[in-house]
Amino acid sequence: ETGVTQSPTHLIKTRGQQVTLRCSSQSGHNTVSWYQQALGQGPQFIFQYYREEENGRGNFPPRFSGLQFPNYSSELNVNALELDDSALYLCAFEGPDSPLHFGNGTRLTVT
Amino acid sequence: SQQGEEDPQALSIQEGENATMNCSYKTSINNLQWYRQNSGRGLVHLILIRSNEREKHSGRLRVTLDTSKKSSSLLITASRAADTASYFCATSLSGGYNKLIFGAGTRLAVHP
Numbered sequence: 324e325t326g327v328t329q330s331p332t333h334l335i336k337t338r339g340q341q342v343t344l345r346c347s348s349q350s351g352h353n354t355v356s357w358y359q360q361a362l363g364q365g366p367q368f369i370f371q372y373y374r375e376e377e378n379g380r381g382n383f384p385p386r387f388s389g390l391q392f393p394n395y396s397s398e399l400n401v402n403a404l405e406l407d408d409s410a411l412y413l414c415a416f417e418g419p420d421s422p423l424h425f426g427n428g429t430r431l432t433v434t
Numbered sequence: 435s436q437q438g439e440e441d442p443q444a445l446s447i448q449e450g451e452n453a454t455m456n457c458s459y460k461t462s463i464n465n466l467q468w469y470r471q472n473s474g475r476g477l478v479h480l481i482l483i484r485s486n487e488r489e490k491h492s493g494r495l496r497v498t499l500d501t502s503k504k505s506s507s508l509l510i511t512a513s514r515a516a517d518t519a520s521y522f523c524a525t526s527l528s529g530g531y532n533k534l535i536f537g538a539g540t541r542l543a544v545h546p
Contacts, residue, residue, distance in 0.1 A: 327476070356532060365522050365536030366477070379533050413476055417532055422467070425476035 326350055327416055329426035336433050340404050344429045346414035347396035352424070354378070354417040355397040357389060360428070361410045372397055401431075409433045440523060440540040448545050453510040455540040457523030458503075464526055466499055467534065468508050471520045480508075480521075513544045 326349035336342050346355065354373045358366035368381035372391035386402040395416070401408055409432050415423040441456045459466070465484045469477040483490045483499045483506065490497045496509040510517055520541045524534040 354532060356534075358534075358536075363538075365524075365538045366534075368533055368535065371532060381533075411474070415477075422479035422482065423477075423532070423534070425478070427476045428474075430474070 327414065327424050327426035329412075329414055329429050331429060332427070333430045334432070336404050336431065338404055338406060338433055341400065341402045342404060342431060344399045344401075344412050344414075344431070345396065346399070346426055347394075348416040348424070350416070350424075352416035352421075353395055355391055355395065356415045356417070356423065357397070357399045358413040358415065359383075359410045360413060366413055369399070404433045406433050440521070440537045442540060443538070444541045444543070446543045446545065447513060449513060449515055451513055451544075453513050453517070453542055453544070455508045455521050455542070457506045457508070457537055459506075459523070459525050459537075460504065461525075463501075466497075466506050467524045467526070468495075468497060468506075469522045469524060469536075471522065471539070473519075477522065510542075513542075515544050515546050517544050518542060 328347050330345045356371040357369040360366040369383050370380040371378045375391045388400045390398045411428040411430050413425050413428045415425045417423050439458050465482050467482045468480040470480055471477045481492045481497050483497050494511045499506045520539040522536045522539045524536045
């Protein structure tokens with residue numbers, strides 16, 4: 324048990340819609356990262372937040388955006404959903420000199 | 435494209451056998467990590483090896499790193515059915531544990 328909770332666990336959306344995914348940690352880790360994992364592939368880094376500011380971004384368009392709140396929980400927002408956005412979305416928290424603790428992910432299906 | 439590439443893509447063995455997975459990467463790194471993922475679940479950190487280390491052990495896991503060949507291997511000894519999972523290598527360009535670049539993974543099946 325990693326203590327990282329993601330919601331919802333599954334989600335079905337229609338192309339063009341918007342979606343918000345949530346992530347929280349039982350521990351007060353102040354760095355949170357989001358990853359996208361397509362079926363049969365490894366996770367790809369979307370972005371990272373540290374103390375409520377974006378602290379690095381992968382090769383994802385601006386319609387992928389995020390937030391980190393004072394309690395260190397985080398949201399991933401995706402606008403104008405495309406079919407290729409169908410994937411498992413993982414968040415991970417990191418503490419000082421500690422490995423990433425991943426949640427079990429949100430499975431997003433775009434139809 | 436992904437930084438790391440695992441080999442083989444899939445591996446099927448019997449309980450008690452050893453499983454070896456390889457990972458190659460493209461650019462210089464600060465460290466390389468191995469993660470495990472059970473089907474449809476999150477990733478679990480297994481082990482980190484720094485660029486100045488050549489070998490590291492953790493329980494039944496042994497990781498080697500060859501920076502001259504830009505490659506790493508993960509050996510699981512005396513495998514168990516519970517080891518069935520996907521295994522990913524990940525590199526960190528910025529140091530520490532963050533902003534990881536993952537390979538496509540090796541899917542390991544251990545049969546009782």
